[in-house]
Amino acid sequence: MAKKLAVIGAGLMGSGIAQVSAQAGWDVVLRDVTDEALRRGTDTIRASYDKFVSKGKLGAEEAERALGRITTTTDLDAAADADVVVEAVFEKIEVKREIFGTLDELVKDDTILASNTSAIPITKIAAATRRPERVVGTHFFSPVPMMGLCELVRGHKTSDETLAAAREFAEGVGKTCIVVNRDVAGFVTTRLISALVVEAAKLYESGVATAEDIDTACKLGFGHAMGPLATADLTGVDILLHATDNIYTESQDEKFAPPEIMRRMVDAGDIGRKSGEGFYRY
Numbered sequence: 264m265a266k267k268l269a270v271i272g273a274g275l276m277g278s279g280i281a282q283v284s285a286q287a288g289w290d291v292v293l294r295d296v297t298d299e300a301l302r303r304g305t306d307t308i309r310a311s312y313d314k315f316v317s318k319g320k321l322g323a324e325e326a327e328r329a330l331g332r333i334t335t336t337t338d339l340d341a342a343a344d345a346d347v348v349v350e351a352v353f354e355k356i357e358v359k360r361e362i363f364g365t366l367d368e369l370v371k372d373d374t375i376l377a378s379n380t381s382a383i384p385i386t387k388i389a390a391a392t393r394r395p396e397r398v399v400g401t402h403f404f405s406p407v408p409m410m411g412l413c414e415l416v417r418g419h420k421t422s423d424e425t426l427a428a429a430r431e432f433a434e435g436v437g438k439t440c441i442v443v444n445r446d447v448a449g450f451v452t453t454r455l456i457s458a459l460v461v462e463a464a465k466l467y468e469s470g471v472a473t474a475e476d477i478d479t480a481c482k483l484g485f486g487h488a489m490g491p492l493a494t495a496d497l498t499g500v501d502i503l504l505h506a507t508d509n510i511y512t513e514s515q516d517e518k519f520a521p522p523e524i525m526r527r528m529v530d531a532g533d534i535g536r537k538s539g540e541g542f543y544r545y
């Protein structure tokens with residue numbers, strides 16, 4: 264019998280996780296709070312499968328079968344018989360803790376509870392349950408069907424078995440995993456990009472080099488697909504400032520102290536592509 268996955272939250276990440284999992288043979292129940300959100304989620308999945316089919320990367324019948332494995336619901340009880348639950352709701356700790364507390368009452372004793380949070384400590388989410396050893400971070404990257412990485416995050420009490428089960432799940436849906444052995448702010452990926460963006464912004468701020476030259480250095484010198492300042496504009500200078508501030512607050516490590524220019528850009532509304540101006544004009 265196929266294993267059952269419950270995905271909580273049918274937004275950008277939840278729909279992507281449901282998509283790759285159904286394709287890998289999981290029976291998926293996708294849960295959101297409104298029918299409208301579920302419709303949006305399944306429309307996104309259907310459109311993405313269609314794109315893979317039109318590019319010859321997925322057979323039409325295979326796509327139909329995968330779609331057939333996804334059911335949708337607004338009822339959290341539908342997660343009761345899941346083997347794995349992945350939570351991908353808004354990045355709000357109270358919302359996540361409430362969901363984990365309810366899931367803990369609902370699911371089987373050996374069910375793995377995973378969160379796709381990009382920054383909230385897994386330990387804080389796990390503490391809302393009576394099974395912190397079965398709670399783990401599965402930080403997928405966007406867009407999930409395209410990006411190969413899943414960052415597995417070990418909370419303070421996550422067991423080896425849970426980490427192994429999370430790895431089996433993520434690798435089974437086609438991802439390569441890295442393991443974050445301690446629940447540090449920003450995990451590994453956000454710490455790396457924050458450190459790079461902070462230094463790039465400092466070099467830019469102090470007039471050492473132009474934004475274009477800093478990005479060209481990273482692209483041609485290190486083989487990065489995109490320079491750090493263009494990445495900041497794409498992600499949102501506000502989002503990166505917030506992430507970096509969090510890491511700085513927790514670590515007190517000066518290398519994460521956001522430079523003044525990032526704060527002033529956010530104050531001025533120059534937050535990157537979504538506002539039309541950031542380190543570059545769009």
Ligand SMILES: NC(=O)c1ccc[n+]([C@@H]2O[C@H](COP(=O)([O-])OP(=O)(O)OC[C@H]3O[C@@H](n4cnc5c(N)ncnc54)[C@H](O)[C@@H]3O)[C@@H](O)[C@H]2O)c1
Nearest residue numbers: 272273274275276295296300351352353354379380381405
């Ligand atoms: N967007 C990214 O690039 C990205 C990348 C990695 C990780 N993440 C993380 O993944 C999570 C989801 O992000 P997203 O971008 O998919 O968000 P999103 O806003 O696209 O989707 C969130 C969904 O959760 C639903 N939701 C809210 N409360 C709910 C509840 N109680 N039960 C069920 N559904 C509920 C909302 O209706 C919405 O559809 C966040 O923790 C985020 O930090 C995001």
